[in-house]
Amino acid sequence: MPDPSFSKDIKERKIEHLKIPIKHDVQHSENYFKYVKLIHNPLPEMDFKDIDISTGFFSKKISAPICISAITGGHPVSKKINEILAKAAHEENIIMSVGSQRAGVEDEINVDSFRVVRDVAPKIPIIGNIGIGQVSSPDFSLEYFNKCIEMIDADVMAIHLNSLHELVQDNGDISYKDFQHNFKKIRNFTTIPIIGKEVGAGFNEGATRVLEKLGFDGYDVGGAGGTNFAAIEEKRNRVLKNKFSRNPAEVFREWGNPTPVSIINVRKITQKPIIATGGLKTGKDIAKSIVLGADIGGFAYNFLISAWKDYNEKTIMNTINEIQTLKNEIRSCMWLMNVGSINELKGNKDKRVILGKLYNWLNQ
Numbered sequence: 001m002p003d004p005s006f007s008k009d010i011k012e013r014k015i016e017h018l019k020i021p022i023k024h025d026v027q028h029s030e031n032y033f034k035y036v037k038l039i040h041n042p043l044p045e046m047d048f049k050d051i052d053i054s055t056g057f058f059s060k061k062i063s064a065p066i067c068i069s070a071i072t073g074g075h076p077v078s079k080k081i082n083e084i085l086a087k088a089a090h091e092e093n094i095i096m097s098v099g100s101q102r103a104g105v106e107d108e109i110n111v112d113s114f115r116v117v118r119d120v121a122p123k124i125p126i127i128g129n130i131g132i133g134q135v136s137s138p139d140f141s142l143e144y145f146n147k148c149i150e151m152i153d154a155d156v157m158a159i160h161l162n163s164l165h166e167l168v169q170d171n172g173d174i175s176y177k178d179f180q181h182n183f184k185k186i187r188n189f190t191t192i193p194i195i196g197k198e199v200g201a202g203f204n205e206g207a208t209r210v211l212e213k214l215g216f217d218g219y220d221v222g223g224a225g226g227t228n229f230a231a232i233e234e235k236r237n238r239v240l241k242n243k244f245s246r247n248p249a250e251v252f253r254e255w256g257n258p259t260p261v262s263i264i265n266v267r268k269i270t271q272k273p274i275i276a277t278g279g280l281k282t283g284k285d286i287a288k289s290i291v292l293g294a295d296i297g298g299f300a301y302n303f304l305i306s307a308w309k310d311y312n313e314k315t316i317m318n319t320i321n322e323i324q325t326l327k328n329e330i331r332s333c334m335w336l337m338n339v340g341s342i343n344e345l346k347g348n349k350d351k352r353v354i355l356g357k358l359y360n361w362l363n364q
């Protein structure tokens with residue numbers, strides 16, 4: 001039986017997480033995408049409209065390398081937001097992720113807020129989501145993981161690795177000793193791809209090697225540069241700030257490996273699919289991510305803002321417009337670089353230069 005007060009706690013936390021980034025500036029202060037420049041070619045030798053931005057994600061074909069990153073679920077407002085995002089993702093044939101499904105597994109009443117995604121988007125790739133804290137728990141079971149998959153008929157499951165966030169929030173899960181042991185149980189019995197995902201502090205090579213050995217099928221680098229969970233907790237933190245002489249959420253506000261660094265770190269270790277999230281703001285950032293070695297660009301903040309507008313205006317047009325804008329921006333980059341397909345762009349060192357702090361970081 002779920003503990004109703006616990007479930008209420010998760011619900012309240014979910015809605016605070018949703019509203020704080022809308023109302024306050026909780027973005028990382030520095031975004032390293034500015035240190036990546038795409039090389040202009042003054043002679044595009046193709047029609048703008050013939051540029052092919054379609055690509056694949058595991059077994060499915062999508063119209064563009066765009067992912068609506070994990071944002072929400074587990075609250076009536078989340079249900080509406082997920083419905084808006086999924087309808088738009090379906091119409092534009094891109095990838096959609098749900099937020100952590102813990103609230104759905106632990107209390108049946110929340111299942112609808114996740115299931116709505118598959119109901120309105122029967123064909124697109126949908127990524128399910130559960131935290132390392134849940135997978136590491138002594139109570140974790142294969143059944144728990146399968147419930148997440150079945151809830152949304154997930155094509156792919158993401159396990160989010162959010163150690164920084166857990167550390168700076170009240171009652172965070174900060175013991176992952178049993179992670180590898182428990183993960184092996186699910187890996188042996190799960191046929192759909194499983195990806196490892198950070199949420200804004202990024203990846204290093206060492207963690208990628210460990211996850212590769214465990215049999216992960218892909219990565220979402222969730223690097224530093226965009227939405228910042230330490231900053232979100234700084235806004236909502238009620239417990240820790242009274243416990244210590246300094247608020248940990250404030251001290252660790254700028255912690256993390258920038259997204260461009262994380263893409264390069266992960267690509268050094270694996271040829272598996274990489275989603276780049278963390279501070280991507282435009283289609284230019286998708287093109288930069290792909291040129292650095294990623295396959296897909298993911299956005300949480302942009303789509304949170306568009307879906308919130310849609311929620312208030314009872315439409316899905318703001319989100320559709322955001323997706324179409326991103327598509328036009330990727331195609332524009334490719335035309336200006338004289339690149340006809342996503343494959344030609346991917347990891348293409350001749351098409352970019354790396355400057356300033358990013359260059360310094362990578363060359364130490």
Ligand SMILES: Cc1cc2nc3c(=O)[nH]c(=O)nc-3n(C[C@H](O)[C@H](O)[C@H](O)COP(=O)(O)O)c2cc1C
Nearest residue numbers: 017069070071099100160226227278279299300301
């Ligand atoms: C309101 C909100 C809730 C989020 N919830 C989750 C979550 O439940 N699981 C997860 O893996 N990531 C979650 N994220 C992280 C995003 O998926 C993404 O990795 C991160 O925000 C960086 O992308 P951005 O800079 O485009 O926002 C959330 C982000 C936001 C803004």
